[in-house]
Amino acid sequence: MSRKRSATKTASAKTTAAPARVYAERYDPKQIEPKWQARWEADGLYRATIDPSRPKYYALTMLPYPSGDLHIGHWYAMTPSDARARWLRMRGFNVMFPIGFDAFGLPAENAAIQRGIHPAEWTYANIANMRGQLRSMGATWDWEREAVSSDPEYYRWTQWIFSQLFKHGLAYKKMSAVDWCPSCNTTLAREQVVGDARVCERCKTPVIKKNLEQWFFRITNYAEELLDFSGIDWPEPVRLAQTNWIGRSEGAAVTFVSEREDPIEVFTTRPDTLWGATFMVLAPEHPLVDKLTTPERRAEVQAYVAASTRQTDIQREATDKEKTGVFIGAYALNPVNGERIPIWIADYVLMTYGTGAIMAVPAHDERDFAFALKFGLPILPVIDRPDQSTKSFAPSGTMHPGFAEALRGAGIPFDERQGSLYLTIPPEKVERYVELARNFVRPDSWNEVVGTQWLFIFSDGIQRWDSLAAERYILARCHALEPDVRDKRTLMEMLWAVEFYRDVLYHHEYGAMVHSGEFSGTPGAEARQKVAAWLEARGCGRATVTYRLRDWLISRQRYWGAPIPIVYCPTHGQVAVPDGQLPVTLPMDVAWKPTGESPLKLHPTWAQTTCPICGQPATRDTDTMDTFMCSSWYHLRYLSPHYTEGPFDPAEYDYWMPVDTYTGGAEHATMHLIYTRFFHKALRDMGVTRGPEPMLQLRNQGQILGPDGQRMSKSRGNVIDPDDQVNAYGADTVRAYLLFGYEWSEGGPWSTENIQGVVRWLNRVWTIAQPAADQAPSSSESDTPGEARLLRRATHQAIQKVSADFENFQFNTIVSTLMELTNTLYRHRAVLEGSPAWAEAVTTLLKLMAPITPHIAEELWARRGLPYSLHQQAWPEFDPAVAAEDLITLVVQVNGKVRDRVQVPAGVGDAEAKAAALASDGARRFMHGQPPRTIVYVPGRLVNIVV
């Protein structure tokens, strides 16, 4: 520390004494940025072509939607990936960094409806505008690889991929109730419906349900493989999000049979609870509902089915968690014990998950428990409590006098309140308690034990609550003995009325099976597998796996998308348009109506065609494809955007794929990134792509907010326009600020103040890095080997730090390191300017800046007479010997508190370090003369003396 201070003083003294160097020309990005952009473009500096002699690197950033104006968020996403691409290029990689536009989609149609502009016109005008804005960044994009998903030469191959999936049985059509936005007039994907109110993601209109014939992709065929992330370096939160989205559940399919012998298959994750199934619940839409409903229940059932369908229509508030349902009059037989159990329907059972039917085990499933309690259905515990918690409640007057004394004598703890006893019984005392209760219970009453045991103790004997028959018997006796419980329909309802019991009545843990016939006593760890195997042997069930992931619905009743390349022939049904006839192009002459059907359906002639097989008149599918399809393979189209023999040129694929680094927003963790992986794997199975995964490394950036800390939006008026910023400060300043001001993966608010720091930094670099040809080497240079050494050390430490930070996406500390190097240059300027160490430091600074601020770095490089182009220079290597410190500062702690610092040689040994620490003033002062108990030495860092 003191060394640095003295250096500072020396330098500042000389700075004031030295003649002022005046460069009339100020740093003016407007002069230099367009100049270099044009030069790089003309020289094709960033063309990426196959070169087997160099290692390739495919750097990819999520492609933008051409909404019209580039947003500062685009810069925030693209600047770091561009900087990193530039760094990799300087390190000798042959880097491909492509750009394009995800150009199909709803906003173009909304603009068409609102403003009468054709979606194509709107889209392509936006793209033209955005190209210009993107170029102002000075990024390394290879524009010859640009791909636009709405170009026929692009969507021809989107359609081709659809056909391939169709031919391989991965695309199929089914009638399906879909979410429909009445404002956008389009089908919405499940994930495009947002919020409690279930509104359209884009226009916030409440969605309704509509039944339509829809195309689906069998992404579920790949569910298992999509759960495997081995070999790819993706952030843990993304892998988790995908894993949860896919939602694998292991369990069993079990076939129940109605009394009229209709098989009803259910899926359960808990086959070990089968003996506790006391009723069944079907989804209201379940196909058996109509058949099984008895005539006297039909009216009520039909009303409920209608109501639950309407419920989704009218957006019933989701906060209403009260369970609803109706009994359909039918019974089923539990295959494990032959119990006759009622069949209900309820909207908490979803037709879209599992089999649309469940066995209800109210004792061990929260929803079933609430439902059973509400409707008076029996609840029978069949899994022991792992916590062994056992309770009993003896209300005043139910036991003979002396019970409390007897309990005390037996060492059984209890609380007594108003003559009633509340017992939490230790597991080893349960048997003793039952014995006592048996002796003390009055003949006109009873006593229960609940929790890990379920016993009803009457004066004439103990009844185990272990079956539905026992439930009926015990309940009848209780009703007979106690008028107050006659309104209780089940034992559980009766017990639930006792507040004290509630925490031991229900649980969903794994535990030993009880009340389950021959399986009673089976430990929780093996119960599921044993029961599943037994079911399979008996032919009424099997172990199975269910996923939350559903097949991907891709039909959209929209115009501005790729038409689905299917023709409907009266004879041949669904026929794929032959590859040679692709693309099926969009008609340009369409009518725009704010309401109604898809424009393709309304077009007078477009849908009319002939069957590719027989030539008879046939009709085209009038739906277009989900735009997620376009973005699921654009990384492949970038390989060869104008290739006509296939979706991409195989030679380009072999050289460039897979994508080495993919960057983008974390909001795409599930949809886009799962679809892309699915496409890659499905195409791989067709022999189109190769390898297990399309993208090896994924990194997410955060989101840039308005200066007010809120999400940027036009309505808030807090949108930062990158063009304004470039006008005010220049692209290099905006780039450097975006890297410097934030932890990249976090994001944060735009700051009009903090950017000043970057403005100053670049001005300082501009001043210090000017060529010093007109300056004689400083007269004192010869006697300053020490200062030269310090500057060289700082230079090489900066190389080391910046290189490591690029590797790890730590962009903010790259800039701070460069600022520090700049500050160091200023400190040594008076003494070293013009010396070899100075030249090394300045040229190194420019090289390290090149990826971040490419224009100013190139300009200063050229002014120093160095060969064009800076961006074709090799990334500097650091010399460990030069970077090494020769003196280090050891922190001296006494009992963990910093008490002093000592300077020691860098290679100091253990003993010397400890000795130096013990000898320090601070240590001696705080040891108060006591001998050290232990001394901890952390090499090169600190000594902690414990006394």
Place this chain on the structure above:
RNA sequence: GCCGAGGUGGCGGAAUGGCAGACGCGAUGGUCUCAAAAACCAUUGCCCGUAAGGGUGUGCGGGUUCGACUCCCGCCCUCGGCACCA
């Protein structure tokens, strides 16, 4: 409710379990200027102290450790996502 991310000066943010607050903004004082801007130099977590120095400090409460922003347990708050998934 569940899942995920996060909580460090006035602000943005740094810190392989080892000097908390690098770098920058802002602020304060100064140099230069007729003046301002720019530039340059210095100070800047909080508290006590004229100072030397000391105490305290990373959302809250515990724990592990010679040593915790960092690891463990339990809470609180903010943001994002999913919402009856059997």
